[in-house]
Amino acid sequence: MHAFDVLGDPVRRRILELLADGEQTSGAIAAVIQAEFGISQPGVSQHLRVLRESGFTTVRAQGARRLYAVDSAPLQEIDMWMERFRRFWSQHLDALATELARGKRERRTNDADTSTATEPTDNDKEDR
Structure with missing residues (x-):
């Protein structure tokens, strides 16, 4: 998926905005996205998966929790394109x-x- 296709979705942009403030659990992200967009938890998980598979986020396990963070490499590529x-x-x-x-x-x-x-x-x- 092209970077602009990923960022073209307002839910995924909002998730990245949340992660710009620092690493967050999938549950915390889901709570905000569900409140703001009315999306189910599985729907939020799909968006997180797209972000992870396209390289925009990283995820690490901490016990039963999954912690997401921004991976800046695709954003740097976009920045170079926009130059x-x-x-x-x-x-x-x-x-x-x-x-x-x-x-x-x-x-x-x-x-x-x-x-x-x-x-x-x-x-x-x-x-x-």
Whole structure:
């Protein structure tokens, strides 16, 4: 199965998102997927099998439990394939970063201006 066929399924993408936070048991993964997608435990097992057989995950036994983790090799292959397309969005992301920095700088300037304003002194109040 091609990597994009594997990742084209929202359930499998969600499983990978869960595993990106670290190794998890099949039971913990199944609980989240069942709650979010309404899929049965055997259905979740099928998705885990596809991910395992396509190389996106590894599994190890710990007693009766099965612990799944992300295997980064297929993701690195996708990253290399996408390299030729990055030019289409990298300029836009650079522009976004510039705008975010500009907004932070303006907020700091406004905060500094606000904090330097002082309360009127008693002498100022008497002059009014």
